[in-house]
Amino acid sequence: MTSRDPDIQREWQRLFDRFLRRLLELEPRSVLDVGCGRGLLVHELTQRSIPATGVDTSAPGDDPQIIRADAAKLPFDDNSFDWVTLRHVPHHLPNVPAALHECARVARAGLLIAEPWFDLDDPIQRVSERWDRWWKRQHERAGDVHRPCIPLNELIAALPGEFEIEYEHYRHVAHISAHAIDVLSQPLLNALPESHSDRTEYAGIAAEIADRGFTYNGTLILTASQTA
Ligand SMILES: C[S@@+](CC[C@H](N)C(=O)[O-])C[C@H]1O[C@@H](n2cnc3c(N)ncnc32)[C@H](O)[C@@H]1O
16 A cells, blocks of 8 residues: 555555565575566665666666566566565466466575565454455456455465475554545545445445554565575
């Protein structure tokens, strides 16, 4: 979830920092960041003298370090990079196994993958996850691939071949105001026909958020090291 809301931005940064810390623990000699967005991770690594390249289907194409390419068709030879990273990208991919197969092909050491994660044992996170599904469904209706968060077992099942697996469900309870969630939701609500059932569902979710509150998602960090 991205937004100009300062609380959301702070939590986004916290999850980014946690992911970066894990990547640095792996002492990468080079990194390909797949679905790199604006290239924040690539630039962060470059500043630390770690060779880094990014690919993204939405890359403008004017930065030689950030290449426009699809995760499922990477323009690199086998084993071109030490680690390949995907941060909060899998739930945007139409075919996760095909993309992870391709990422593994170019990764000598392994894949470091993060997916947003809600702790469903927590009633407030359950409400937040319900809103997340509603929000993503609106994006899908508009033609984007934006699926619910992919859980650990599905990510592992989508990996090709044998990997050594380590993972962490990183959680930090951060309250986000109901107003910030409403600001994100209103343009999507406005795009819905008056009689659409998602309007009724949103009213129910908004009432629950007003009652219980909303907390930001955590992140699942999966390290898949090549065994061969
Ligand atoms: C939620 S954003 C995450 C961006 C970045 N990794 C970060 O942590 O800020 C998902 C990104 O994946 C990119 N993306 C979606 N499908 C892709 C694909 N098939 N191949 C490469 N990038 C893709 C999107 O353009 C978007 O920049």
